[in-house]
Amino acid sequence: xxxxxxxxxxxxxxxxxxxxxxxxxxxxxxxxxxxxxxxxxxxxxxxxxxxxxxxxxxxxxxxxxxxxxxxxxxxxxxxxxxxxxxxxxxxxxxxxxxxxxxxxxxxxxxxxxxxxxxxxxxxxxxxxxxxxxxxxxxxxxxxxxxxxxx
Amino acid sequence: xxxxxxxxxxxxxxxxxxxxxxxxxxxxxxxxxxxxxxxxxxxxxxxxxxxxxxxxxxxxxxxxxxxxxxxxxxxxxxxxxxxxxxxxxxxxxxxxxxxxxxxxxxxxxxxxxxxxxxxxxxxxxxxxxxxxxxxxxxxxxxxxxxxxxx
DNA sequence: ATTGGTGCAAATCCTTTGCAATAGC
DNA sequence: GCTATTGCAAAGGATTTGCACCAAT
Numbered sequence: 001x002x003x004x005x006x007x008x009x010x011x012x013x014x015x016x017x018x019x020x021x022x023x024x025x026x027x028x029x030x031x032x033x034x035x036x037x038x039x040x041x042x043x044x045x046x047x048x049x050x051x052x053x054x055x056x057x058x059x060x061x062x063x064x065x066x067x068x069x070x071x072x073x074x075x076x077x078x079x080x081x082x083x084x085x086x087x088x089x090x091x092x093x094x095x096x097x098x099x100x101x102x103x104x105x106x107x108x109x110x111x112x113x114x115x116x117x118x119x120x121x122x123x124x125x126x127x128x129x130x131x132x133x134x135x136x137x138x139x140x141x142x143x144x145x146x147x148x149x150x
Numbered sequence: 151x152x153x154x155x156x157x158x159x160x161x162x163x164x165x166x167x168x169x170x171x172x173x174x175x176x177x178x179x180x181x182x183x184x185x186x187x188x189x190x191x192x193x194x195x196x197x198x199x200x201x202x203x204x205x206x207x208x209x210x211x212x213x214x215x216x217x218x219x220x221x222x223x224x225x226x227x228x229x230x231x232x233x234x235x236x237x238x239x240x241x242x243x244x245x246x247x248x249x250x251x252x253x254x255x256x257x258x259x260x261x262x263x264x265x266x267x268x269x270x271x272x273x274x275x276x277x278x279x280x281x282x283x284x285x286x287x288x289x290x291x292x293x294x295x296x297x298x299x300x
Numbered sequence: 301a302t303t304g305g306t307g308c309a310a311a312t313c314c315t316t317t318g319c320a321a322t323a324g325c
Numbered sequence: 326g327c328t329a330t331t332g333c334a335a336a337g338g339a340t341t342t343g344c345a346c347c348a349a350t
Contacts, residue, residue, distance in 0.1 A: 023324050023329060044314080059332045064315060066330095080230040080284070084314060095267055097276045100222075108271045113263060114283060117245055121258045121285050126247045128287035133264060134230070135271050137278035173304060173349050194339080209307040214340060216305095234339060 006033060016073045030055050031066045035076060035089035041096070041105055043084045081105050081134055097135040101142025108135060156183060166223045180205050181216045182225060182239065191229055191236035191246070191255055231255050231284055247285040251292025258285060
């Protein structure tokens with residue numbers, strides 16, 4: 001089922017699964033591929049719809065379980081931005097901006113410098129392994145509408 | 151209904167509501183007071199239970215609507231940490247750490263320096279008005295259990 | 301007197317659970 | 326063959342909606 005093009009990209013998932021004693025299943029491969037194909041965050045539902053095309057029988061709980069696993073393996077970021085959870089396989093350092101008006105989520109490129117806070121967490125007995133920044137505000141369109149209606 | 155002690159603290163809410171053309175209701179006062187009394191983040195459900203004691207008939211949708219409004223007014227922070235939304239009226243600069251194991255949310259004192267990212271967002275046409283950092287990892291207890299079971 | 305807020309009931313949305321069948325090791 | 330993973334159906338929990346009544350301005 002794996003094409004030559006995808007084999008290289010699938011490699012890291014296969015190795016991580018084996019290393020952790022998990023099984024390599026087509027659902028897992030297809031779901032990660034789908035997340036990587038779209039270079040943006042998407043919901044479990046969107047992934048489910050896309051995955052159905054290559055793997056018609058795929059069930060909702062499988063999608064959720066797999067997304068959880070991919071997050072655990074560190075291959076996917078989970079973004080909690082108020083609505084349904086978003087999943088993101090984009091690897092470049094970037095954060096997310098959420099519009100208070102329309103709920104849209106936008107990428108903001110740039111590295112997050114949270115070392116002092118991670119250190120503070122560590123000193124308080126917490127073992128951090130990552131951090132997510134959510135910027136909130138108004139997107140261009142919603143800011144414009146607010147101004148017009150005021 | 152307002153006691154002398156609370157009047158001072160309620161003042162900012164009353165003024166903000168008036169300024170924005172909203173009405174001053176006892177539900178709004180009581181919900182904000184409750185959030186301020188507990189110096190930690192809590193769920194809508196917890197607030198609801200607490201508010202029922204002084205305002206027995208209070209309905210779920212009222213609690214949600216009021217919390218939304220308080221967040222809009224900038225008096226309360228909303229924290230999306232994977233489970234039910236948390237609301238926090240603590241004013242000292244601090245962020246939150248969420249345990250992957252038990253889901254617990256802990257305060258991490260310290261100011262967040264996200265100016266470069268906020269600037270990047272602004273340059274991309276977004277109008278930021280705040281940012282929330284969620285640190286993820288394992289709390290002391292869960293980290294211990296993982297080690298034991300390994 | 302107006303109309304924004306509230307309470308109630310019910311709906312909706314997202315996510316998880318329980319269990320039998322399947323497929324990876 | 327053993328057991329993790331899957332699919333299916335259904336439950337569960339959080340939040341929102343629609344509408345009638347109430348109460349702040």
